[in-house]
Amino acid sequence: MTTAPPPISEPDPSALVCPGDRVGLCASCQRKTHKYGSGGCPLCQWCMAPVMERWGPGVRYVSTRV
Ligand SMILES: [Zn+2]
Structure with missing residues (x-):
C-alpha cells in the first residue's frame, strides 16, 4: 500500500x-479514528499500517517509545 x-x-x-x-x-x-469498543484501535489505519507490517495483525497495543 x-x-x-x-x-x-x-x-x-x-x-x-x-x-x-x-x-x-x-x-x-x-x-479521529475508531478507538474504543469492538474493533477499535488506539492508532488510525495510517499509523497502524507500518506497525502491522512489523508486528503482525495480532498487535493490539502499541508502545510509542522509540
Ligand atoms: Zn494516526
Missing part, C-alpha cells in the same frame, strides 16, 4: 462508519 496518509484534519475512514461514542484520537497523529 503506497497511499500517502491524508492530512490529520481528515478523520480515519473507520471513524466515519462506527458509532460516534467510539471515536477517539489516534495515539500517534491525533486524527
Whole structure:
C-alpha cells in the first residue's frame, strides 16, 4: 500500500462508519479514528499500517517509545 496518509484534519475512514461514542484520537497523529469498543484501535489505519507490517495483525497495543 503506497497511499500517502491524508492530512490529520481528515478523520480515519473507520471513524466515519462506527458509532460516534467510539471515536477517539489516534495515539500517534491525533486524527479521529475508531478507538474504543469492538474493533477499535488506539492508532488510525495510517499509523497502524507500518506497525502491522512489523508486528503482525495480532498487535493490539502499541508502545510509542522509540
Ligand atoms: Zn494516526
